[in-house]
Amino acid sequence: MDDKNYSFDEGHDHNKPADVWFQDTQEGKALFIVFYSQACRWSRCIGCNLPSLMSERHVDFESLMAQVDHIISMPEVAASRAELRKVIVSNNGSVLDEATFSSTALMYLVARLNQSLPNLSVLSLETRPEYVDIPELEFLARALKEGACHTNLEIAIGFEAFDERIRNDMFKKGLSLKVFEKTAALLAEHRFALKCYFMLKPTPGLTDEEAVGDIHAAIDYLGVVGASMGLPINMHLNPTYVARGTALERSFDKGEFSPPRLRDLARAAFHAKGKGVSIYLGLSDEGLACEGGSFVRKGEEAMTRELERFNRTGDFAVLENIINGA
Numbered sequence: 001m002d003d004k005n006y007s008f009d010e011g012h013d014h015n016k017p018a019d020v021w022f023q024d025t026q027e028g029k030a031l032f033i034v035f036y037s038q039a040c041r042w043s044r045c046i047g048c049n050l051p052s053l054m055s056e057r058h059v060d061f062e063s064l065m066a067q068v069d070h071i072i073s074m075p076e077v078a079a080s081r082a083e084l085r086k087v088i089v090s091n092n093g094s095v096l097d098e099a100t101f102s103s104t105a106l107m108y109l110v111a112r113l114n115q116s117l118p119n120l121s122v123l124s125l126e127t128r129p130e131y132v133d134i135p136e137l138e139f140l141a142r143a144l145k146e147g148a149c150h151t152n153l154e155i156a157i158g159f160e161a162f163d164e165r166i167r168n169d170m171f172k173k174g175l176s177l178k179v180f181e182k183t184a185a186l187l188a189e190h191r192f193a194l195k196c197y198f199m200l201k202p203t204p205g206l207t208d209e210e211a212v213g214d215i216h217a218a219i220d221y222l223g224v225v226g227a228s229m230g231l232p233i234n235m236h237l238n239p240t241y242v243a244r245g246t247a248l249e250r251s252f253d254k255g256e257f258s259p260p261r262l263r264d265l266a267r268a269a270f271h272a273k274g275k276g277v278s279i280y281l282g283l284s285d286e287g288l289a290c291e292g293g294s295f296v297r298k299g300e301e302a303m304t305r306e307l308e309r310f311n312r313t314g315d316f317a318v319l320e321n322i323i324n325g326a
């Protein structure tokens with residue numbers, strides 16, 4: 001673990017997920033699951049303290065299967081069964097890394113989703129690209145076809161920043177364009193979809209203009225990659241919050257970093273209009289921001305609600321109004 005001083009959540013009940021919440025997306029109601037497992041084995045990205053919600057030690061497949069049962073039996077999930085169109089599966093790392101997330105538990109999850117969610121149209125799996133294994137995905141996709149409705153598989157990859165220097169030298173993502181394009185081509189060939197997580201202003205030393213410009217460049221790039229490969233790509237754009245226990249928090253304390261403005265988030269996302277890349281705006285800091293380190297400033301709650309409306313509708317006029325201060 002580079003330059004981080006958080007601890008792991010060793011006291012968590014192994015039979016319960018780390019977190020579960022609902023999202024309203026253009027695809028319909030979505031369930032976001034964060035399983036409690038062994039932490040991300042990369043754990044180097046500078047602004048990330050997601051591993052702090054995980055275990056330092058291995059969590060066995062029986063516990064992960066118990067977490068699946070727990071989620072399916074939650075009253076709010078049971079009440080939304082028919083409405084749920086999308087499930088996003090995370091372990092704050094890579095659910096396709098079998099060293100941290102059991103393959104047995106992944107198969108069990110697919111079986112329980114097939115049994116329980118009759119209208120599921122997308123299953124999204126978060127992972128680093130090095131764990132993408134096409135025979136495994138084909139097997140999961142085949143199993144998903146046995147559900148009551150057709151369910152597409154989407155692979156969600158953390159990209160974070162388009163600029164190579166920001167992404168790898170500063171943020172320490174460890175992702176080259178070559179690896180990304182190879183993964184995208186494999187997904188396209190097998191007709192899976194791709195989601196890419198990006199962060200607006202992920203590191204200190206970036207002006208707000210440079211941060212917005214990086215997302216514009218990313219949208220242009222993803223538009224070209226998606227069109228050339230016939231691959232549906234969604235950008236999940238998170239404004240950066242100051243995560244506790246990271247190098248970013250120390251920069252924030254020294255006055256070297258301030259979180260991005262929501263208006264700049266709207267400016268960054270507006271660039272996707274007509275580019276063939278769908279956008280979802282991440283508007284939660286998952287309770288991991290330090291004091292004063294969130295991107296939602298006092299008095300901006302109404303703007304947050306408007307951005308949530310954009311997530312539901314995909315209506316770029318909502319962003320235009322925010323940009324123009326309407």
Ligand code: SF4
Pocket residue numbers: 040041042043044045048049050051092093128158173
């Ligand atoms: S951003 Fe993802 S890959 Fe990087 S340390 Fe955090 S969980 Fe691991």
